[in-house]
């Protein structure tokens with residue numbers, strides 16, 4: 001028996017992937033990596049109306065940007081392809097025929113309105129809605145006649161009665177379902193396309209997926225899929241269902257609604273490892289919770305048994321924490337790459353690296369780096385009331401002394417501040433805060449020493465004069 005672990009991410013390309021989808025992809029990638037197995041990307045694009053190629057391109061970009069490369073599947077190859085469901089019609093047709101030949105499926109002519117009425121009636125009677133079995137009892141000759149006359153029909157799987165379906169969920173533990181509570185379900189839609197239950201289960205089996213880890217929105221699909229695989233005499237994977245992630249208001253995430261999209265985080269300048277460290281802890285516990293981990297380390301320490309049962313909620317503060325850690329750990333080259341686009345045009349040629357080295361520990365997003373570039377190379381900006389109060393309190397004489405000192409010492413920071421200290425008697429905060437405000441327009445920011453070097457003597461003098469003018 002082949003005991004390689006093969007996991008998969010099987011999205012429908014119907015929108016940009018969000019934190020919920022991406023965490024499902026991440027957990028599958030971690031499980032495969034941690035066990036030396038394969039992570040597969042399968043594209044579930046049977047819904048032609050909602051599937052779009054641009055969403056497929058976008059989700060592949062997002063996964064690759066996160067570092068969640070797949071070794072099997074769409075755009076990666078493998079023996080069990082194609083890995084786009086829209087290209088697997090012949091395979092579905094073959095297995096559909098096997099079920100038909102075995103008398104395990106039947107055409108259903110019920111219209112959407114009839115089905116809706118039936119569900120409403122069941123609900124009114126206090127019963128959970130499921131297919132009432134109307135077409136299961138049709139005379140086979142009549143069913144053929146109606147099909148031949150072109151009447152639209154979906155196809156349903158005959159769920160065997162009186163069966164208990166049990167399986168061990170590798171996250172939630174033992175699960176048990178009664179087949180009598182499952183109505184006959186659609187495996188082929190009226191338009192001829194395969195329904196989710198069918199194509200999804202069939203592909204997992206045919207593609208050698210060993211572990212299906214997916215959101216618990218799929219939990220009740222699993223007994224249906226197990227019945228189908230049993231009917232087709234195909235091997236079933238083991239299943240694990242993850243608690244869903246809700247947005248910060250508790251609402252569900254949805255690709256269609258475009259909530260918490262990975263590409264939005266990317267555009268804002270979040271780092272992949274910040275998101276990975278954040279998402280890996282969404283519903284999963286690590287020892288040494290606070291330790292920032294590489295993707296390899298996240299995988300080595302990942303265990304389905306450490307996934308909790310409670311729904312996880314998106315927490316912007318937690319993500320921001322990991323972003324700060326990830327930014328602080330960038331080396332000089334990576335820090336520059338990260339901010340380069342945002343500061344393009346705002347930093348004079350030749351000063352880029354010095355600028356980056358100076359401000360990188362003061363920023364968490366590239367947009368902040370851009371604001372610093374403007375502040376240092378263009379204009380320090382208007383002073384807020386508290387900042388202006390410091391300038392006024394320091395007084396004209398202080399800034400005049402600072403300006404004289406600068407002329408005398410040139411842009412040697414240490415000599416400059418020593419001289420100001422001597423001539424004004426100012427010390428500590430009283431010395432450094434007004435100088436910081438003069439040079440940067442802000443009470444917080446990077447080392448003044450570096451600021452002076454970067455903006456140069458002439459600009460520093462101009463900024464001191466501006467403060468003189470404000471007093």
Ligand SMILES: Nc1ncnc2c1ncn2[C@@H]1O[C@H](COP(=O)(O)OP(=O)(O)OP(=O)(O)O)[C@@H](O)[C@H]1O
Pocket residue numbers: 010011012013014015019020021022023024213214215216217218243244245246252253254255256257
């Ligand atoms: N909020 C969520 N939290 C965790 N996992 C989720 C969430 N939403 C979807 N998933 C999981 O993401 C995977 C991909 O699913 P799918 O492509 O159907 O995404 P979806 O967001 O449900 O899409 P749509 O909004 O188009 O219905 C599935 O395993 C699904 O369970």
